[in-house]
Amino acid sequence: MATLSTPAATAPEPASHRPAAPGRSRSLNRRTREAIAGYGFLAPWIAGMVLLTLGPMAYSLYLSFTDYDLMSSPNWIGLGNYERMAADPRLASSVLVTLKYVAVSVPGVLAFSLGVAMILNKGMRFLPFYRAAFYLPSLIGTSVAIAVLWRQVFGGDGIVNAALGTLGISGQSWIGDPDSALWTLVVLNVWTFGSTMVIFLAGLRQIPTDLYEAASVDGAGPIRRFLSVTVPLLTPLIFFNLLLTTVNAFQAFTPAYVVSGGTGGPLDSTLFYTLYLYLRGFANLEMGYASAMAWALVVVLAVFTAALFASSRYWVHYGDER
Template sequence: MTAGTVSPVAPTASTPPPSGSGRSRRTREALAAYGFLSPWIVGMLLLTIGPMLYSLYLSFTRYNLMTPAQWVGLDNYVRMFTADPRYLASVSVTLRYVAISVPLLLVVSLLVAMVLNKGMAFLSGYRAAFYLPSLIASSVAIAVLWRQVFGQDGIVNAALALVGIEGGSWIGNPDTALSTLVVLHVWSFGSTMIIFLAGLRQVPKEYYEAAAVDGAGAVRRFVHITLPMITPLIFFNLLLSTVNAFQAFTPAYVISGGEGGPLDSTLFYTLYLYQRGFANLEMGYASAMAWALVVVLALFTAGLFASARFWVHYGDER
């Protein structure tokens, strides 16, 4: 090597790549990511967002599937609240169903979870047995079975007859028809119970031992240790159970024969929406009902999240 010649410096691992190649790599990675996400994005646009926006447009029209939609503005929404007594009846039935069935579901789920948390034998078998109803409770077959169980000649009346009590049709009585659907909803407590059971098993036993040393009884340990520790799970189950209860349809449709009877005592909101949309072909009115339900669920969810900071306690809080 002659004097004055500068030898080339070999690139090292710490030498940054040219800026152009770095941007090109990031671009390729982004394109690959969007390529993998494209089926989901297309499905979301075509099967979810698109139909939702179209139904929002239909809610301001009069549309019967046979003729072009006619713009009517807010007439559908005004008619719902001022000129449709059956709509108000469906709202009342649904609110009563939610207000009764959801708290009962949470209480029963938590009680069963606490019993199973005691460490009994064959725990996995009990968990599977209790979880099974939640998988099949919303099926048509179970709704048909429920109609037979609470019918005039059903199992419930047969059991009552053994003790000398003569019962009528629980399904056909306006005073008890809704209660049968509440019982069906509470019977499907399995999935909620599994979530509570998982949370109970995460509560440190040292807390209970320290409380027992201080003389706290079972009730005080439950109120001051168990409940605060599982409030995130209560929040989660309350939200999902309420949303599912508002959207209940199959049991009411099958048990009432699609009419919501007797005397509209089981006329759920979704059942009346179905009647308006598919029986009467009032798709514009049904779309308005659907969006009213969306708004109610959104307000409930927002209110629940707003209240969570007052009663939901997370483990990482100080």
Template sequence: MLNLFDQKRWSSIIPYLFLAPWLIGLVVFSGFPFLSSLYLSFTNYNFVSSPNWVGLKNYLTMFTQDPQYFQAIKVTVTYVLVAVPLELSFALFLALLLNKGIRGLGIYRGVYYIPSLIGGSVAIAILWQQVFGDSGIVNQLLGYAGIDMPSWVGTPDYAIWSLILLKVWQFGSPMVIFLAGLKQIPQEFYEASSLDGAGKWKQFIHITLPCLSPIILFNGIMQIISSFQAFTPAYIISNGTGGPVNSTLFYTLYLYQNGFGNFQMGYASAMAWSLLLIIAFFTGLIFLTSKKWVHYGDQG
């Protein structure tokens, strides 16, 4: 007969009871759509009729017959490779300034974190569109300096840079993480190096960066993943077209156009799985190279 008051038995069951809501949510809201999209990527599905199995046709079309696909990859990879290093560099710079022990550190930290909370919203994207428009604030300020610039968001050569600046402006999250990492570096390292005649720059290169390398790795991977998934800014600024001349055609925007604009949900699902592999490739590449530049405290 089962003993309902068996403490040992309940101690092994209770953790799973607490995890049950999360596990159910994972299966229902993530697992099922995950497997469904994998199946749909091998079908021709338009929301109206039942999915029609086409095998690898979507993938072959994507890689051999769709020039827009490679344009979307080009724009997105350019965005990631430029925006992420600039964002992390700016975040680290501000973290170094805030680590000087200034008064009201909590206030500055909260203010600087706000862009990360609202930067991906529709309202901010609309505001950004107005700021970098033909008669926006940026061009007005440049006009006072005698510099005549066209609309940033309406010119192919500059449109992507307005999105990159928006990404850099969302520096709050990596900055807070960098700041936490800086506070964990023993001050004895800097004191000992000062006695040896090392200046601020050498201390930064030989102490700060190596000690922060695990955090740089974490921030880099998180920002790369989020940048590949960026959608709202490009959609709002280009009015959903990816223009001008496909200069802001992010991968996710082109995926959206195929899935919800052209009703090619099977093709869009194939694009989603391709994006997963692209992100996995870049993430794996970073982990592979991290052995040479990431240093942990327990290493000799």
């Protein structure tokens, strides 16, 4: 009797030999193409970041441990430059001048810009014109042209002394006097309050008027409303402006260089840290020492920024907090 034969069960094909699902393959190919296109668009920025920022930073860090005069090969001296910084009296003088400048000009910029922003927030006519006019100095305030103009304004025959002469007051060369030279640069920095003013003005226009009305109903006067309503709601912008203004003040260079003639002014009264760094690196050709000074400034700014961010949790209040 014949028997019926059944076909043998075929073994399942290994997963590695299975063809990929068409939809999944197309999806992977699309993601790959998008990733390649994205990195292609980022390539110029990445190249610039590596070649123009990270590369020079790494090389300057290396130079900070060397004796380098731009003419011969760097000579490794270890921590010699940093030990020399600790015993440099002119460096200590530049640090003191810079700290004095930061301590006075930064609060001045913040207070003046906030005051002007509150005045402009009253809804006066021609607000766009005033806003542009007050913002303009911040665009050109650190340029060489404005620094030269500032030198003429506070010179012996400048505009300030001409105005004092009409009142019968004999002036002086404000930039030539060690007691007043630094304060002319402080006034110049405060004069460039436009950018911080615009930021404060944008924040003031976001504060609901209902809060001021409720505070007035509770009997709060203008000062109380300012301290209890305006300042708490502006703390994120105060934090932002404080950080940027302080970092910029530590890095101030052009006004001091132009107004003082590149020497640091009378008796080093305007010898900013960055100006002294420039003199060491490009006037005395002590690039290794200048690199060490630059990295010391980087560390100081990093510590200040970290401390400011750490303290922000105690005094910066955001609108979404409960």
